[in-house]
Amino acid sequence: MKKKIAVLPGDGIGPEIVEQAVKALKSIEKKFQHEFELEYGLIGAAAIDATGNPYPEETHALCTGSDAILFGAIGDPKYDNDPSAKIRPEQGLLKMRSALGLYANIRPVKSYDALLDASPLKTERVQGVDFVVVRELISGIYFGKPRGRSEDQSIAYDTCVYTREEILRITEKAFQFAKNRKKKVTLLDKANVLATSRLWREVVTEYAKNHPDIELECNYIDSAAMEVITKPKKFDVILTENLFGDIISDEASVIAGSLGILPSASIGSTIGLYEPIHGSYPQAAGKNIANPMATILSAAMLLEYSFGMLEESNAIVQAVDRAMQEGFVTEDINNGQYSTSAVGDKIAEFILA
Numbered sequence: 001m002k003k004k005i006a007v008l009p010g011d012g013i014g015p016e017i018v019e020q021a022v023k024a025l026k027s028i029e030k031k032f033q034h035e036f037e038l039e040y041g042l043i044g045a046a047a048i049d050a051t052g053n054p055y056p057e058e059t060h061a062l063c064t065g066s067d068a069i070l071f072g073a074i075g076d077p078k079y080d081n082d083p084s085a086k087i088r089p090e091q092g093l094l095k096m097r098s099a100l101g102l103y104a105n106i107r108p109v110k111s112y113d114a115l116l117d118a119s120p121l122k123t124e125r126v127q128g129v130d131f132v133v134v135r136e137l138i139s140g141i142y143f144g145k146p147r148g149r150s151e152d153q154s155i156a157y158d159t160c161v162y163t164r165e166e167i168l169r170i171t172e173k174a175f176q177f178a179k180n181r182k183k184k185v186t187l188l189d190k191a192n193v194l195a196t197s198r199l200w201r202e203v204v205t206e207y208a209k210n211h212p213d214i215e216l217e218c219n220y221i222d223s224a225a226m227e228v229i230t231k232p233k234k235f236d237v238i239l240t241e242n243l244f245g246d247i248i249s250d251e252a253s254v255i256a257g258s259l260g261i262l263p264s265a266s267i268g269s270t271i272g273l274y275e276p277i278h279g280s281y282p283q284a285a286g287k288n289i290a291n292p293m294a295t296i297l298s299a300a301m302l303l304e305y306s307f308g309m310l311e312e313s314n315a316i317v318q319a320v321d322r323a324m325q326e327g328f329v330t331e332d333i334n335n336g337q338y339s340t341s342a343v344g345d346k347i348a349e350f351i352l353a
């Protein structure tokens with residue numbers, strides 16, 4: 001098959017980890033006789049430096065003209081330490097998600113037997129964990145208006161807005177995932193306090209009535225934040241809004257053993273965006289120490305979700321599994337001794353083996 005992939009390395013460790021995922025894709029091309037045309041684009045701080053815009057028109061055109069997008073990370077301390085900065089790298093990612101209509105962010109969380117020691121949680125608690133967070137991605141408090149500051153700068157506000165339609169379309173996605181899994185959806189909200197959460201509950205509960213094959217559970221996000229650690233095996237599909245999903249998915253990475261191994265897919269429109277859930281880890285940028293596995297596994301999700309290449313996707317997942325089992329891991333996992341590029345080389349080699 002011939003496919004075009006937009007590659008957006010972004011900031012911090014982005015370029016290094018994306019390079020390893022590209023190696024994996026090259027191995028897949030070779031092994032399965034595909035042709036992936038890779039075209040690189042700018043986003044984030046790198047794009048601001050070059051064009052003044054964190055998501056330039058040119059990058060948007062590249063994305064809409066491609067079959068899928070592979071993305072690294074975004075964020076730069078030079079903006080984090082400047083609260084007055086009007087243009088911020090993160091706006092690039094938010095703009096891209098929104099402009100491409102990527103309303104569903106899919107974040108699978110599972111424990112790897114080879115990494116059970118890497119989790120600070122007890123083995124019996126995390127072994128066998130397998131759930132997926134379905135996070136609403138282009139609405140809620142991330143996008144609601146009004147937002148900003150009062151004229152005298154003494155008041156700041158963000159607005160959380162959700163419409164029925166926005167909740168319904170992500171609910172449909174979550175139920176579709178549940179259908180092919182353990183048939184359980186857990187809605188996480190704060191319906192005891194927030195009006196938006198009460199609308200979520202209303203819409204999701206109504207939808208569930210017409211889908212009796214799927215069990216629906218509604219939990220408060222604060223109590224679920226505890227249960228993700230104390231009873232992670234109770235979850236199958238977690239359905240939640242933008243901000244809660246952002247937080248709970250980072251928390252859930254503790255189960256897997258490292259934030260460096262959780263991939264994600266953002267879908268909804270005709271094009272899919274694939275990225276690790278972690279950020280740009282600026283302290284590690286250029287040092288060849290960051291874990292590339294989350295990005296490599298994101299490339300596996302890309303092959304499965306956007307191209308329907310199941311066997312190819314599995315070949316990547318198995319190669320990553322093998323690298324973990326044989327100890328080819330970076331320092332975030334059990335003080336691994338291997339560099340970013342060495343792990344990438346091993347995985348690319350294992351795909352072809």
Ligand code: IPM
Pocket residue numbers: 074075090093094246277279
């Ligand atoms: C994520 C990140 C982003 C988010 C940031 C970089 C804007 O934390 O993908 O989880 O909050 O969505």
Ligand code: MN
Pocket residue numbers: 246247250277
């Ligand atoms: Mn996040």
